[in-house]
Amino acid sequence: MYFLRRGKSYGEKSDSGFIRGMGLKVCSGENKFDFYTTFVPRKKYKEMQGVYTVLLLIVSNLFMTFAWYGHLKLQETKFGNLPLYGVILFSWGIALFEYCFQVPANRIGFRENGGPFSLMQLKVIQEVITLVVFTIFATVLFKGESLHWNHLAAFVCLVAAVYFVFMK
Numbered sequence: 243m244y245f246l247r248r249g250k251s252y253g254e255k256s257d258s259g260f261i262r263g264m265g266l267k268v269c270s271g272e273n274k275f276d277f278y279t280t281f282v283p284r285k286k287y288k289e290m291q292g293v294y295t296v297l298l299l300i301v302s303n304l305f306m307t308f309a310w311y312g313h314l315k316l317q318e319t320k321f322g323n324l325p326l327y328g329v330i331l332f333s334w335g336i337a338l339f340e341y342c343f344q345v346p347a348n349r350i351g352f353r354e355n356g357g358p359f360s361l362m363q364l365k366v367i368q369e370v371i372t373l374v375v376f377t378i379f380a381t382v383l384f385k386g387e388s389l390h391w392n393h394l395a396a397f398v399c400l401v402a403a404v405y406f407v408f409m410k
Contacts, residue, residue: 292358295351299368302343303375309336311376315383366407370400 313329316322324332351357351364359367373396380387 288356291350291356295347295357295359295364296367296371298343298347298350299371300375302340302347303368303371305336305340305343306372307375307379309333309340311379312336312383363407366400366403370404373397373400 310333313321313333316332321329321332348364349355349357351359351367353360377389377393377397381389
């Protein structure tokens with residue numbers, strides 16, 4: 243059995259249907275596919291859903307962090323002369339790309355859509371990724387910002403939160 247992405251099947255359509263919330267078509271048997279069709283073995287896709295979710299969340303958070311805090315660094319460039327509404331529109335333009343990765347990550351990862359994570363688990367994973375991405379962003383782009391013991395203590399608390407949210 244295979245997931246069929248954005249393709250059309252030709253010939254017999256035995257055991258075909260749609261996976262709820264994913265927009266992916268399930269096909270099995272001797273269906274013939276057009277040249278542009280890609281498919282992933284179902285078992286492999288199921289095993290990788292958690293990895294895909296985390297990777298999409300990381301990319302999403304890169305855009306989010308840049309949208310939220312990147313404009314502070316852009317003040318040093320020609321964009322520094324933009325009025326506040328221009329900076330807001332610029333940030334929202336970047337945030338659009340965040341949502342392009344965030345929404346699929348949540349859909350793929352959510353347990354009720356066939357993913358491995360509960361809603362609470364998704365949120366805690368998201369927050370830990372946000373903090374890690376922000377820390378790297380702040381220490382690389384803003385040289386005046388440094389890590390202190392209380393920041394590390396906060397990280398430990400978030401890692402503990404991940405542990406507790408996944409505990410059964």
